[in-house]
Every structure is written in C-alpha cells, then in structure tokens.
Amino acid sequence: MLENFPFYLSLILAIVLLIMLANKIKVAYPVLLVVAGLAISFLPGIPTLHIDPELIFFIFLPPLLYEASWAVSWKEMWRWRRIITSFAFVVVFLSAMSVAFVANHFIPGFSLALGFLLGGIVSPPDAVSAGAILKFVKIPKRMSSILEGESLLNDASSLIIFRFALVAVATGQFVWQEAALSFSWMVIGGVGIGVLIGWVFMKIHKHLPTDVNTDIVLTILAPYIMYLSAEEVHSSGVLAVVAGGLLLSNNRHLFLSSTSRLRGVNFWESFCFVLNGLVFMLIGLDLPEIVSGLEGVSISSAMGYGLLITAVLIVGRILSAYGAVVITLIASRFITVADNRNPGYKVPLILGWTGMRGVVSLAAALSIPVQLADGSAFPQRNLILFITFIVILVTLLLQGLTLPYLIRKIGIPNLDQTLPEEEVYQGIRKQLAQHSLTHLRTNYSTQLKNQPILQQMAVKWEANSSSAGNELMAEECKVIYLDILNEQRLWLLNKNQEEEALDEDIIRKHLQFIDLEEEKLSFS
Known part of the structure; x- marks a missing residue:
C-alpha cells in the first residue's frame, strides 16, 4: 500500500486536471475519467488495482447518497412520486427481468437465476453521470427532479434484486413468500432505521453545544451509521441513508446554524467531488483485472454479449419511459396526478436516454463470491464482470457523449412554470x-x-x-x-x-x- 502511495497522489492530481479539461471542452467528466483510467491501465509499470466492493459500498456509497439527498428537493420528489417510484422500482425490475430472459436465451450456460443476477447488477442508471452531463444543457425542472429522485432509490431496488438472485444461484431455489417478506423488511426497515437515526442526529445538533466543526463531523458520521446499522439487520442501507438524509435536509433550518449550513455545503461539494472522481477513474483502471479473469470465452464473444445486454437496457428504458407516460395519462382519468398534460415524444425519449451505468453496478459485480458454499467456482462470475464493464463503458460513451447533442437538437418543451x-x-x-x-x-x-x-x-x-x-x-x-x-x-x-x-x-x-x-x- 505505502509503495503505491505516490501513485495514488498522482491519481488524484490527474483527476483534478481531467475534470478541469472536461469542463473546458464541455464533456461530462465521468466519460473522460473512465477513458483516462483505461488509457492509464495500459501503461507499463502501472500497479494493478484491485477494487474491493466493500470499499465502494461502505466507503463511497453512503456519503454520495447522503449528499444527493441533501441536494434534492423533497417537495419535488413528492410531487413526482409516482413517476419516480415507477422508474426506481418498476423500470429497474422490468430491466432486470428483460436482461434475465435475454441472457438465458442467448448466452451459453446462463440460467434464469444468473440472468436475474446480471440484471440486478446492470439495471440501475448512475446519477452522477447524468448530473455531470446535464449541467451543460438546460432541461425542464420536472425532468431533473425525476432523474434526481430516481437516482436516490434505484440503487436500493437493484441491490435488492441482486441479493435475491444471489441466493437463488447459491441455493438453487427461490421461495416467493420468503422473498416477499425479506423485500418488505428491507424497504420498511431501511426507511425506518434511516428516519430514526436521522431524528437522533437532529436532536444532537439541536440540543448539544455543537459548533461548525462538530456539525460537519456529525454530518460525515451520519450516513455511515445509517448505512451500517441497516445492513447489520439485513435491511437496505441505501434506503436508510436516503430516508435519513431527506429528513435532515428537509429540517436543516431547525437545527443547523447559518454558518454550519454554508460551510457544510462547501465541505460536502469538495468531498464528493473527490469521491466521484476516484470511483470513475477506478472503473477504467480495473479493466486489466477484469480481462485477466475471463476464461472459457473469447474476448470478441464476451464483447458481443455485453453489447447485446447494453442494447436491451437502452431499448427497455426508452420503452418504459413511453409506457410511463401512457399509464400516467390513463391513470389521470381516475386519480389525481401531478400533471396530466401530454409531454409528447421528446421528454420520454430524453428520460430513456439518460440510462448511463456507473460504479454501483461494478461494485455489485465485484461482490459476487468467487466460490459457492460447497467450494465450487461461482458460475459465470468472470463473464458477468466483463459484461458489466462493457455496459458501463458503452452507456457512458454512447449516451453520455450524445445526450447533450440530443437535448439541443430536439428541443424539450418546458411544461413547468411559464415565467423565466x-x-x-x-x-x-x-x-x-x-x-x-x-x-x-x-x-x-x-x-x-x-x-x-x-x-x-x-x-x-x-x-x-x-x-x-x-x-x-x-x-x-x-x-x-x-x-x-x-x-x-x-x-x-x-x-x-x-x-x-x-x-x-x-x-x-x-x-x-x-x-x-x-x-x-x-x-x-
């Protein structure tokens, strides 16, 4: 570790310079960082990096989710709750199911359970990628709110699918009753634990003699305690962080001083800036390890499988976006919805094209155990890893580079406020x-x-x-x-x-x- 310390310092400096370049040339920095990571990984003498999935899940994910939950508007999330939950849960499940059936049919040796495992890994779009890309273009507020709200929840739904599929592959059976109870506990328990811990932290901020420094330290501790507490009792750590973060964010003016709020925003922006840069660079740097483990299938065949799964995800998300609009228009005849105006073909197309995948997918794939409980090798693990990498790379490059052009080309109608x-x-x-x-x-x-x-x-x-x-x-x-x-x-x-x-x-x-x-x- 210590012998590679100068390399890690150089990596952070390279990330800062690359993000500056990305802003200069108007390219989303996740795209540039992944490509740069790929290029650096082929340089001679570069140490081979091994990404520990726990590093992503327990070190990177809680603060990134927490910061996002502070930035998002609870009012907007509640207003668009039906479409957000549809994308975050229903669309993720449909994407996983589509991947499962396609993989089972076209990829040799892939059972339906393995297909669902792969689907759970690659189904959640990455929020950071979409946010970095959309800052270069102007989109209606409702679209950004839907994308932000979806990003807070889709990681939880995909990881739930991943866990159930992992059990099915390991045991060879899937009990629907147990799965339903487990799913309910993961959702209800995760939200409940997050709200409870968030309430405790709110009281600590309000009633104890804290200052600016202790307030910021407490905000660092909060997401980790929420996540670890929920995971310890086998509920959703992601939902715990999101629920607790939304509670604290919505009540920030009741327990934080103006100084703590201002300095806290500055700290968290810088902190998450570094974390986001690192995770996307690590994606590119991990390619040699992923390719080295690919055995029993040629690189060209594995790339073909990856492109097939990518196509399924892209087409499936676009169709789901149009389906959501149709269902909303039909439902508006029977229930009150946030807006029953027909958005046309442009808004669903853009929502469907914002399906870039990211680090959560890679971390989930890496967390697949090498061996089953009986000591045998986990089936298709290396191929799943490679397909996941191809999905991340292609969606970032294809959708990430074309999304700003597509938005400018078709012009999205602003159905929100009429005044500037x-x-x-x-x-x-x-x-x-x-x-x-x-x-x-x-x-x-x-x-x-x-x-x-x-x-x-x-x-x-x-x-x-x-x-x-x-x-x-x-x-x-x-x-x-x-x-x-x-x-x-x-x-x-x-x-x-x-x-x-x-x-x-x-x-x-x-x-x-x-x-x-x-x-x-x-x-x-």
Whole structure:
C-alpha cells in the first residue's frame, strides 16, 4: 500500500486536471475519467488495482447518497412520486427481468437465476453521470427532479434484486413468500432505521453545544451509521441513508446554524467531488483485472454479449419511459396526478436516454463470491464482470457523449412554470422585502424612529432590496435584524410549502442569501 502511495497522489492530481479539461471542452467528466483510467491501465509499470466492493459500498456509497439527498428537493420528489417510484422500482425490475430472459436465451450456460443476477447488477442508471452531463444543457425542472429522485432509490431496488438472485444461484431455489417478506423488511426497515437515526442526529445538533466543526463531523458520521446499522439487520442501507438524509435536509433550518449550513455545503461539494472522481477513474483502471479473469470465452464473444445486454437496457428504458407516460395519462382519468398534460415524444425519449451505468453496478459485480458454499467456482462470475464493464463503458460513451447533442437538437418543451426563473426570483424578492418592511414597522415602530440603520433598511426594502449594507450596527439593531432574517426565513419556508408549483431551488437561493446576511452580522 505505502509503495503505491505516490501513485495514488498522482491519481488524484490527474483527476483534478481531467475534470478541469472536461469542463473546458464541455464533456461530462465521468466519460473522460473512465477513458483516462483505461488509457492509464495500459501503461507499463502501472500497479494493478484491485477494487474491493466493500470499499465502494461502505466507503463511497453512503456519503454520495447522503449528499444527493441533501441536494434534492423533497417537495419535488413528492410531487413526482409516482413517476419516480415507477422508474426506481418498476423500470429497474422490468430491466432486470428483460436482461434475465435475454441472457438465458442467448448466452451459453446462463440460467434464469444468473440472468436475474446480471440484471440486478446492470439495471440501475448512475446519477452522477447524468448530473455531470446535464449541467451543460438546460432541461425542464420536472425532468431533473425525476432523474434526481430516481437516482436516490434505484440503487436500493437493484441491490435488492441482486441479493435475491444471489441466493437463488447459491441455493438453487427461490421461495416467493420468503422473498416477499425479506423485500418488505428491507424497504420498511431501511426507511425506518434511516428516519430514526436521522431524528437522533437532529436532536444532537439541536440540543448539544455543537459548533461548525462538530456539525460537519456529525454530518460525515451520519450516513455511515445509517448505512451500517441497516445492513447489520439485513435491511437496505441505501434506503436508510436516503430516508435519513431527506429528513435532515428537509429540517436543516431547525437545527443547523447559518454558518454550519454554508460551510457544510462547501465541505460536502469538495468531498464528493473527490469521491466521484476516484470511483470513475477506478472503473477504467480495473479493466486489466477484469480481462485477466475471463476464461472459457473469447474476448470478441464476451464483447458481443455485453453489447447485446447494453442494447436491451437502452431499448427497455426508452420503452418504459413511453409506457410511463401512457399509464400516467390513463391513470389521470381516475386519480389525481401531478400533471396530466401530454409531454409528447421528446421528454420520454430524453428520460430513456439518460440510462448511463456507473460504479454501483461494478461494485455489485465485484461482490459476487468467487466460490459457492460447497467450494465450487461461482458460475459465470468472470463473464458477468466483463459484461458489466462493457455496459458501463458503452452507456457512458454512447449516451453520455450524445445526450447533450440530443437535448439541443430536439428541443424539450418546458411544461413547468411559464415565467423565466430570474423573473420568479425577483418577484419573490419583492414580496420578501414587503413582508420584512411590514414586520419591521409593526413590531419595531419605536426603534425604527430612533435608529438610522433600521431606517436605512426600511429605505432599501422599499427599493426591493433585502440587504442591510456593510454599515456597523448597534447591538439593538443586530437583534432586530436577526429577528427579521428569521422572519424572512420562515416566510420563505412557508411559501415553499404553500405553492406546490414553485421551484424550490429559487427558495434555496433566497435562504442562502439570508444565511450570508446572518454570517455578515457576526463580523460587524
């Protein structure tokens, strides 16, 4: 390990430089990192890396899921809950089933159980890849919300399928009743454990004398404790992290100070930046180990199987996207849905084309045991590994490189808000300034007459500005201004809850501005 330490340091430096290059040439960095990892793996003298699946599942996955659950809007997830759960559970299951039947029919030696095992591995799209690609193009808010929500849940559903298939291959039998009970416990137990641990951490943040550093350390510990606790009792660690993260994210303004929120965001962005870079580089670097274990089948045949499975996944996801639209339009006649307008052919096509696979698939494949309980070799393990790698590589290159062009070419109709985002932002700013001015005049009328700083605030709010400037404040003014900032925060949170169609990202921008104003007071 120590002799390779300079190599690992060089790897991190290379990742940073490659991501800078990716941003420069407008290419999603996961694509560039995987290709670079492939190229580096063929250089002479490069140490062969062995990716321990536990490194992915227990070190990388919890913080990445936790950060994603803090970034996603719970309101948007709830609004599009039917389509999100359909993609995260139903589409993943249908993808796994399609792969199972195709593999069983076309790949020699593949039983139906092995097909489901492969399907569970390659069925979940990778959220990081889609997010990195979509930042170069503008898509409607509803699409990004659906993709973000799906990404939080599809890893859990695919890993559940993977576990059941692994048992079926190892034991040669599959008991539906036991599987149903186990599935229920994995879902209910995972969510329950995550919410419980999240609630405990929320109380710790709120009632113990924490500061900024301890708050950030606690946010690092939280996802690992959630994940390990759930896995220890054989429920879903992924769902535990997602549920706990959503609970804490949705209540962040109740237990974290403005300083902790601001610095926490900066830390987590940098932390996950490094983690994401490492996992995609490791995918490319692992090719020599994967190829070396391929025995009993030629490279060309294995590549053909991989391309076949990739085609099944791509076509299946596109068909599922159109199917989801049709089902939603039919269901809208009988139940209330978030939106019953026909999105046309463009939106489902883009949703279907965002099916890039990533590191969770590779980690699941690597976690297949080398031997069964009786000591015999696990059937088709090396071929499954190679097919998984081909699926990841092809979807990243094919879909990852063409998705921005496809979005720009067909033009996606915006079925969300009719007003531009900047106009909505300025409208809320104007309402917020008026609300703050009313609060100041109603509750602090005497101080307003005697304090020039408060009078300046009133003048600026009358001009639709909620900034108090950089002037030094008297302590009495600070107390009043802090109260007004808290009132602004409450008003924004209430507005976000009351107006379902309002983009929560706009509200978060205002909340961040209030946090910055509160931070400025500590230095004045």
